[in-house]
Amino acid sequence: MARHLSLVHAPALGPAVLDDVWPAVQAALDGDAPLAVLPAGEGPQAAARAVLAADEPLEDGADLVVVTSGSTGTPRGVLLSAGAVRASATATLDRLGGPGSWLLALPVSAVAGLQVLARSALADTTPTVLGPGDRLTDAVAAMPAGRRYTALVPIQLRRALTAEPDALRALDAVLVGGAATDPDLLTAARDAGVAVITTYGMSETAGGCVYDGVPLDGVAVRVTGHGVELAGPQLALGYRLDPVATAAAFSNDTDTDGRRWFRTQDVGTLDGVRLTVHGRLDDVVVTGGVNVSPQAVEAALRAHPAVADAVVAGRPDPEWGARVVAAVVPAPGAVPELVTLRSWVAERLGAPAAPKELHLVAAVPLLHTGKPDRRAVTRLIEGA
Structure with a gap:
């Protein structure tokens, strides 16, 4: 039956x-x-x-x-x-x-x-x-x-x-x-x-x-x-x-x-x-021929005192193939700046991992499982 x-x-x-x-x-x-x-x-x-x-x-x-x-x-x-x-x-x-x-x-x-x-x-x-x-x-x-x-x-x-x-x-x-x-x-x-x-x-x-x-x-x-x-x-x-x-x-x-x-x-x-x-095979951002782990960049960004949370993704780039993009939730009272965060990440992970684009968001969208909704973040970035 x-x-x-x-x-x-x-x-x-x-x-x-x-x-x-x-x-x-x-x-x-x-x-x-x-x-x-x-x-x-x-x-x-x-x-x-x-x-x-x-x-x-x-x-x-x-x-x-x-x-x-x-x-x-x-x-x-x-x-x-x-x-x-x-x-x-x-x-x-x-x-x-x-x-x-x-x-x-x-x-x-x-x-x-x-x-x-x-x-x-x-x-x-x-x-x-x-x-x-x-x-x-x-x-x-x-x-x-x-x-x-x-x-x-x-x-x-x-x-x-x-x-x-x-x-x-x-x-x-x-x-x-x-x-x-x-x-x-x-x-x-x-x-x-x-x-x-x-x-x-x-x-x-x-x-x-x-x-x-x-x-x-x-x-x-x-x-x-x-x-x-x-x-x-x-x-x-x-x-x-x-x-x-x-x-x-x-x-x-x-x-x-x-x-x-x-x-x-x-x-x-x-x-x-x-x-x-170390991350997913399909999450790796290849920028200028260098493999960058979004999770490693996120961890570095969250360690900055001006950052409460972060999600990183790759976007097509005519020069680099893909560029590292960060969506960041500011820490209370802070206003993170791209130049500061680029330097922070480069010191820890190398220059290729430094975000080339920064978007400030109120909160990281989550899936029903509690994972970051990377597609929703990408849509937010593209809308911006």
């Missing part, structure tokens, strides 16, 4: 998550009712509905479908089995030192928020939800006694470290992922006594599968001409109703250990078992 997806609307973070989404996720993890959580917002929700095609029979073995952010192209529905999600959650709890209670601070339509629910289910605990306007201090104080964890994106960590560092220190682990985390931010957090752990992964790996550069138990990593490749029991089955994209991203032939591999399209290096990710 054909199985079909149930679509659940993702409410704004708050008690409604426990009423509407939490029971549905538990049922999906038990293999009882295949589920997809729709993101908030009319545009993202319409795109998700089109990808999910709930009227079409669901692929064999899938129990949850997570819609990607679309940060690297058209959104896709990632087919996850309950076993893959459970394997990921179990490996995370083992790495962190055992089950505990979780603070949900991320959208449940994204895999990072969904995994907070999955880890809570495995630990047989109900997550505490951080709602809009809630103080982190109050939410952490409301968590049960014992080991306490949360997962954040870098901008949340940055804000909490400034406003409520004591609340972060009260947690046994703060997972941070979804986007590259500035080394300076990590240093500041660790110097402040926060047990922060960087995570690397994506919807196709049921969430983070490499912690502080070291793969979780059961996860295999290799670096090839396709970039970083990942294998393990947490791997997705493929993409919803898209066999072409599935074949391009997932190896059909298993290796000698019987593993399938996912091609991430991320650039990385391996030092023994430790993985360092």
Whole structure:
């Protein structure tokens, strides 16, 4: 008998998550009712509905479908089995030192928020939800006694470290992922006594599968001409109703250990078992024949006292092939200037990495996953 997806609307973070989404996720993890959580917002929700095609029979073995952010192209529905999600959650709890209670601070339509629910289910605990306007201090104080964890994106960590560092220190682990985390931010957090752990992964790996550069138990990593490749029991089955994209991203032939591999399209290096990710293959800006990493330039810009946040992209240039362009959120009371920031970046990364164009923005647009919306930033720049 054909199985079909149930679509659940993702409410704004708050008690409604426990009423509407939490029971549905538990049922999906038990293999009882295949589920997809729709993101908030009319545009993202319409795109998700089109990808999910709930009227079409669901692929064999899938129990949850997570819609990607679309940060690297058209959104896709990632087919996850309950076993893959459970394997990921179990490996995370083992790495962190055992089950505990979780603070949900991320959208449940994204895999990072969904995994907070999955880890809570495995630990047989109900997550505490951080709602809009809630103080982190109050939410952490409301968590049960014992080991306490949360997962954040870098901008949340940055804000909490400034406003409520004591609340972060009260947690046994703060997972941070979804986007590259500035080394300076990590240093500041660790110097402040926060047990922060960087995570690397994506919807196709049921969430983070490499912690502080070291793969979780059961996860295999290799670096090839396709970039970083990942294998393990947490791997997705493929993409919803898209066999072409599935074949391009997932190896059909298993290796000698019987593993399938996912091609991430991320650039990385391996030092023994430790993985360092440098950015995406398609994000690199080639300017004057020199490869420039947008993430490295963003990190350098955020370290400047006049900059609160930054996103970097490349734009066509008749002389250089592409020029580095920066969209910057000024620090309170500051007015960043191009000449100053160019010098700042050049001193740290070399002259080719220095932005040739600067745009001041009130805030960096974000996708529903919490990642910077680079396409929206590009549209802002082009409009300017």
